[in-house]
Amino acid sequence: MRCEKCKVDLGEEYKRCPLCASPAERSEPVIKGQRTAEYPDVVYKKNPPWYFGIYTAAALALSAIAVAADCAVNKNISNAAWVVLSLPCLWALVFRPIFIKKLYFGSYIIRDIICLSLIMLWYSKSRLGYFGPAIRFGIPLLHLAAALVIVAGIFAFPKRRVNAAEHLMVLGSSSFLLLIINMANGYGTHWCAAAAAVCFSAAAVLARVMSKEICDKLAARFNV
Amino acid sequence: MADLTALRGRANGGYVAPRWFRLDNAATIYPAARTRTYACTFRMAFVMKDEVDADILRQAVDDIAPRFPSFFVQLRPGLFWYFLERVSDTRAVVEESEYPCHRVTLVETDKPAFRVIYYKRRLGIEMFHSIADGGAALLFLKTLVSRYLVLKGHVIPNSGDFIDIGEKPKRYEHKDVFPKLYKKDAPPLQKEESSYQYKVKTIPNYFQAVHGIIPVKDIKECCKPLGLTITEYFAAVLLYSIYLDNPENKKVIKLSVPMSLRPIFGFKTLRNFSLFTNIGFTPPKNGVSTFEEIVESIRGKIKEGASAEALLAPIKRNVGSAGNPAVRFLPNVIKRPLLKTAYHLVGQRKFACCMSNLGICSMPPEMSEHIDRIEVLLGGAPHETLACAIGGFGDTLTITFTGSSKKFDIPRNFFTFLTSSGIRVRVETSNKEACS
Ligand SMILES: [Zn+2]
Numbered sequence: 001m002r003c004e005k006c007k008v009d010l011g012e013e014y015k016r017c018p019l020c021a022s023p024a025e026r027s028e029p030v031i032k033g034q035r036t037a038e039y040p041d042v043v044y045k046k047n048p049p050w051y052f053g054i055y056t057a058a059a060l061a062l063s064a065i066a067v068a069a070d071c072a073v074n075k076n077i078s079n080a081a082w083v084v085l086s087l088p089c090l091w092a093l094v095f096r097p098i099f100i101k102k103l104y105f106g107s108y109i110i111r112d113i114i115c116l117s118l119i120m121l122w123y124s125k126s127r128l129g130y131f132g133p134a135i136r137f138g139i140p141l142l143h144l145a146a147a148l149v150i151v152a153g154i155f156a157f158p159k160r161r162v163n164a165a166e167h168l169m170v171l172g173s174s175s176f177l178l179l180i181i182n183m184a185n186g187y188g189t190h191w192c193a194a195a196a197a198v199c200f201s202a203a204a205v206l207a208r209v210m211s212k213e214i215c216d217k218l219a220a221r222f223n224v
Numbered sequence: 225m226a227d228l229t230a231l232r233g234r235a236n237g238g239y240v241a242p243r244w245f246r247l248d249n250a251a252t253i254y255p256a257a258r259t260r261t262y263a264c265t266f267r268m269a270f271v272m273k274d275e276v277d278a279d280i281l282r283q284a285v286d287d288i289a290p291r292f293p294s295f296f297v298q299l300r301p302g303l304f305w306y307f308l309e310r311v312s313d314t315r316a317v318v319e320e321s322e323y324p325c326h327r328v329t330l331v332e333t334d335k336p337a338f339r340v341i342y343y344k345r346r347l348g349i350e351m352f353h354s355i356a357d358g359g360a361a362l363l364f365l366k367t368l369v370s371r372y373l374v375l376k377g378h379v380i381p382n383s384g385d386f387i388d389i390g391e392k393p394k395r396y397e398h399k400d401v402f403p404k405l406y407k408k409d410a411p412p413l414q415k416e417e418s419s420y421q422y423k424v425k426t427i428p429n430y431f432q433a434v435h436g437i438i439p440v441k442d443i444k445e446c447c448k449p450l451g452l453t454i455t456e457y458f459a460a461v462l463l464y465s466i467y468l469d470n471p472e473n474k475k476v477i478k479l480s481v482p483m484s485l486r487p488i489f490g491f492k493t494l495r496n497f498s499l500f501t502n503i504g505f506t507p508p509k510n511g512v513s514t515f516e517e518i519v520e521s522i523r524g525k526i527k528e529g530a531s532a533e534a535l536l537a538p539i540k541r542n543v544g545s546a547g548n549p550a551v552r553f554l555p556n557v558i559k560r561p562l563l564k565t566a567y568h569l570v571g572q573r574k575f576a577c578c579m580s581n582l583g584i585c586s587m588p589p590e591m592s593e594h595i596d597r598i599e600v601l602l603g604g605a606p607h608e609t610l611a612c613a614i615g616g617f618g619d620t621l622t623i624t625f626t627g628s629s630k631k632f633d634i635p636r637n638f639f640t641f642l643t644s645s646g647i648r649v650r651v652e653t654s655n656k657e658a659c660s
Contacts (some may be wrong), residue, residue, distance in 0.1 A: 006636065007643040008436075009650035011659065018434065018658035019636040019651060030648045034437055034596070034620075037271040038344050039654040040320050045429055159312075159334070213243065220244040220309060221302045224552045 002027045011036035055095060059087040078126060085122055089115035105153060106160070106167040109146050113171070116142055132187055135178055140191035143175045147198045154206070165206040165214045166221070172199030238392045241293035244300075245308040248400035249542050250496035251354035253571075255299055255306045255330070256563035263327040266358065267601040268365050268615070269341070269348020273594050276342040277376065282317045284372040285340055288364075289314040291389040294398045294494055295355055295364055296336045301556055308337075308354065316340045323431035324626065324654055325603040328352045340368065347372070348599070353496070358582055358600065358613075359484040360494040363387060366587060373594055385587045397494040405489060406543040410536035418573040419478035419504060422466055424609045426628040433601050434635045436623040437650040438642065440584070440616060446645050450519055455481065455581040455614075456526055458623065460519045462579055462612060463505055465637035467513055478504030480575035483530050499538055501529025502575050515641075577610050577634075578602060584616035592618055601626050610634055630655060 001010040001024040003017030009029040010017060013036065017024055063084045070080035092115045097108060117139045124134035147168060154164050175196035182189045207214050247255075254264040289296050296316075297308035313334045320343035328337050330352065338351035349365050356364070366386035373380050382388055447457045459479055466477050480500045491497060505521035507513050528534060545551060551559070585598050597620050602611035610627040625635040632653075639649050653659055 003651075006640050006651075007649075008639055009648070011652050014659040016659055017651070018653040018655060019632050019639060021658070024659075029650065031437065031439060031650045034650055035345075036652055037346050037435075037596070037599070039324075039656065040343050041656065042321065042323050216243045217309075220300070220307045222304070223246055223302055223307055224304045 001025065002029060009034070051095070052091075055091055059091070063087060082122070082126075085118060089119055105157075106150060106163050109149060110167060110170060113139075113142055113146055132185070135185070136182055136187040136189075137191055140175060140178055140195045143171050143178075143195035144191065144198060147171050147195060147202065151198070151202050154202070161206055161210060162213050162217050165203050165210075166217060168199045168203040168206070172196050172203060175199055239395050241310070241393050241398060243310050245294055245297060245398060245495075246400065247306055247308065247354055248493075248495040248497075249402035249546055250357070250498065252305065252546060253563060253567055254352065254354045256560045257567045258330075259564075263325060263603050264353045265325045265328055265350050265603045266353060266361070266613075267325050267341075267348055267350045267599070267603075268358065268361050269346050269599045269601075270365070270369055270617075271596040271599065272345045272347055273596055275344050276347045276372075278317065278319065278342060280375045281340065281342055281347065281372055282315075284368055284375055285317055286314050287375075288367055288371050288389050291367070291387060291391070291393060292364055292494070293393050295338065297355060298333060298335065298337050299330045299352070299354060301331065304553060304556055304559070306354075306556065311336055317342065319343060320346065323429075324433050324601050325350060325431055345596070346599075353603075356494055357484065357496045357498045358482070358580060359486055359498065360496075362582060362585060363494065366585070366591075369595070370587075370591055373591060378590065378594070380591050381588055383588045385591075394492075396492055399491075399493050400495055401485075401489070401491045401493050401497060402539055402543050403547075405536065405539045406547075407536050407540060410540040413537045413541045416502065416574050417476055419502075419576045420466075420470075420473050420475040421573070422469065422576045422609055422634065424627075424629045424631050424633070426609055427630065428628070430628050430630070431626065432628075432630065432653065432655040433599075434625045434632060434655075435599060435652045436625075436635070436639050436642070437597060437652070438621045438623065439648055440619050440621055442647040443621060446647060452519065452523065453526070454621075455579075456519075456522060458581065458612075458614060459503060459526065459579055460515065460522055461638055461641050462577065462634075463518050463522070464513075464515050465634050465641060466576055467505075467507060467518070468637045469633050471507075471512060474507050474509055476504050476506040478502045478575045480578045481526055481529070482578065482580045483526075485535065488530060488532055488535065499535055500578075501526060501534070503529065504575075577612060579612045579614070581614040582616070584621075596620075597622050599624055630658070632658065 001012060001014045003010055003020065003022055004025055005022045006017055006019050009031050010024050014024045016022065066080040066083040067077055070077050092111050120134040120138040121131055124131050124138065150164050150167050154161055175192050179189050179192035179196055182192055258264045293310055296311055296314060298311045299306055300309045311334050316336050316338060317340045320341040328339060328350065329335065330337055337355055338349055341348050341350055347369060349361060351361050363386060367389065370380045370386050371389060443454055443457065447454055450457065459481060462479060463477055480502050482498050482500050484498045486492065486497055503522050503525040505518050580602060582600050595617065598615040598617040599622050600613040600615035601624050602613045609629055610625060612623065612625050614621060614623050639651060642649050
C-alpha cells in the first residue's frame with residue numbers, strides 16, 4: 001500500500017496513512033522486499049490509583065478530625081496523637097503489603113518492627129508512664145520473634161540466605177543497642193540479650209557457610 | 225547438551241566476574257530520573273525473516289548468560305549509591321504484549337533489569353539504561369541472535385561482529401572507564417542556553433513508535449552534494465521538521481546527539497560509555513529559516529562535539545561531581561530526590577529532542593540473510609515528547625520516532641521532507657488505530 005499524499009510506502013494491510021490519515025492506496029511499493037513487522041494489540045491501561053497519595057490524604061484528614069475532636073472534648077491531644085501515630089503504622093503493616101506486590105519478606109519484617117516499636121514506645125510512655133516496659137520487654141520480644149521467623153525463612157528460602165544474614169545483622173545490632181540502653185537505665189537485659197544472641201549466632205552460622213557472599217553483599221550495600 | 229556445559233565452564237573460568245557492580249558514572253542518573261511515566265528503557269530489535277521460535281530463544285538466552293555477567297543484573301539500593309547485583313534467574317524472555325519500551329521491574333525482583341521480547345518476526349531486547357548503552361546492548365543482541373540461529377541449525381561464523389560465548393568474560397568489559405578519562409586540567413563546561421521545547425499532549429502509560437524504512441543508497445545520494453554525514457543530514461532534517469511545526473518560535477532549537485565513546489577513546493567496555501553533544505540552530509528574529517541555513521549552522525558541529533578534547537569537559541564535570549565527598553557520602557535516600565529534581569529541572573531543558581544514530585550494524589552474511597532490518601527505539605524522557613533513533617542494517621536504515629503522544633506531526637514533516645528530496649520511505653507504526 002502507499003500514501004500518495006505523503007509519497008510513502010505503507011504496510012501491506014494498512015488502510016490509512018498514519019502520517020496524514022488519508023486512505024491508503026493499493027499500489028506497488030517503491031521499496032521492494034519489505035514486509036510489515038507487526039505489533040501486538042495492547043490494551044491501554046490507565047495509571048493505577050496512587051494508593052499512597054489517597055491514603056495520605058485520608059490519613060491527614062482523619063488526623064485533623066481527631067486532633068480537633070480531642071482538643072474540643074479533652075483539651076489535650078494525647079488521644080489524637082494515638083490516631084496520628086497509628087495511621088502510618090497501619091499503612092506500613094496492613095495496606096502497603098496488600099497494594100504493593102513483590103515486597104521482599106525480610107524488608108517487610110524490618111519495616112513492621114520499626115512501626116510496632118513506635119506503637120509500643122508510645123503506649124509504654126502514655127499508658128504506663130515510662131518507656132521501660134517497651135525497651136525492656138516489648139521491643140526485644142518483637143526482635144526475637146522476627147529473628148526466629150527469619151531463621152525459619154533460611155530453611156524455606158535457601159536463595160535468600162544472604163538477605164537473611166543482612167536482616168539478622170540489622171536486628172542483632174538494634175537488639176544490642178537496646179541492651180546498652182537497658183543497662184544504662186538499670187532495666188532487665190535478658191530479653192535483649194536473647195534477641196541479640198539469636199540474631200548474631202544465626203548470622204555467624206550463615207557467615208561461616210557463605211562468608212564470601214555476605215562480605216560481597218555488605219561491600220555492595222556500603223559502596224561509595 | 226554436553227557442549228553447553230563445556231561452554232559454561234570455560235566462560236566462568238579465569239577472571240571471575242564480581243557478584244555486584246558499581247553503577248558506572250553515566251548510569252547513576254537513571255535510577256533517580258525514573259518516574260512512573262519515564263521508564264529509562266530503550267529497545268533494540270531485529271526484524272527476522274521468519275517467525276521467532278520462543279523455546280529456542282529461551283535456550284539461546286540461557287546459553288549466552290554466563291558470557292554477559294554484567295547484563296544479568298538487577299538494581300539494588302545501597303546506603304550511598306544504587307548498585308547492580310548479579311541474578312541467577314535468566315528467564316528474561318517474554319512475548320511482546322505491552323507498548324514499546326515498557327517499564328522494567330526494578331529492585332524487588334530477582335530477574336534481570338532487561339527483557340528479551342519476541343513477537344512474530346521481531347526479536348529484541350528492552351533494557352534499563354543503567355545496565356548498558358546502545359553500543360553494548362547491540363553487541364549483546366547480535367550475540368543472542370547468532371546463538372539463536374546456531375540453535376536453529378545454521379552455521380554462523382564469527383567475524384568479530386559479535387561476542388564469542390565460548391570465551392571468558394573479560395575484565396575490561398565490566399570496567400567503568402569514565403574515571404580513567406578524568407583530567408583535572410580539562411576546561412570547565414560552558415554554560416548552555418536551554419532549548420525550545422516541542423510541546424504536545426502526552427498520554428500517561430502510552431507509548432508509540434513510527435518507523436521510517438529508507439534505502440541507504442538514497443540517503444547517501446542526498447548527503448553527498450551537501451557535504452554532510454548521514455547523522456548531520458538527519459539532524460538538519462529533524463531540526464527543520466521541529467522548526468516547521470512552530471515557525472513562530474524564535475528560541476534556539478537543540479538536538480541532543482548521543483555518541484558512543486568506544487571508537488573515540490578505544491575502550492571495549494560493555495557498560496555505559498557514551499555522552500551527548502547538543503547541536504542546534506536559532507531561527508532568525510525576522511523572516512523564515514530555510515533548510516540550507518540549518519545545514520550551515522550545524523555543519524561540522526557533531527564532529528566538533530565528538531572530539532576527545534571536547535568530551536573531556538563533560539567527563540570532568542560528571543566524574544568530578546560524583547567523586548565530590550559531599551555527594552559520595554550523602555545517603556541514597558536523600559541523594560535520590562535531589563538528583564531527580566536536578567535532572568528534571570535542568571538536564572532535560574537543554575534540548576528539544578534526542579537523536580541517536582547507531583550506525584550500520586555489521587554481521588556475517590550467513591547471519592544477515594535471516595534478518596530483514598533493525599529497529600532502535602529510545603524510551604524518551606519526561607520533558608521530551610519525542611525521541612528519534614536510527615539504526616542501519618544491510619542496505620536499509622530504520623528511523624524510529626517514539627513518544628507518549630498519538631501525534632504524528634514531526635514524523636510527518638520529517639518523512640515528507642525526505643520524500644520531497646527524492647528519498648524513498650516506507651512508514652510503519654505501532655499505533656494500530658492510526659493505520660486501520
Ligand atoms: Zn500520508
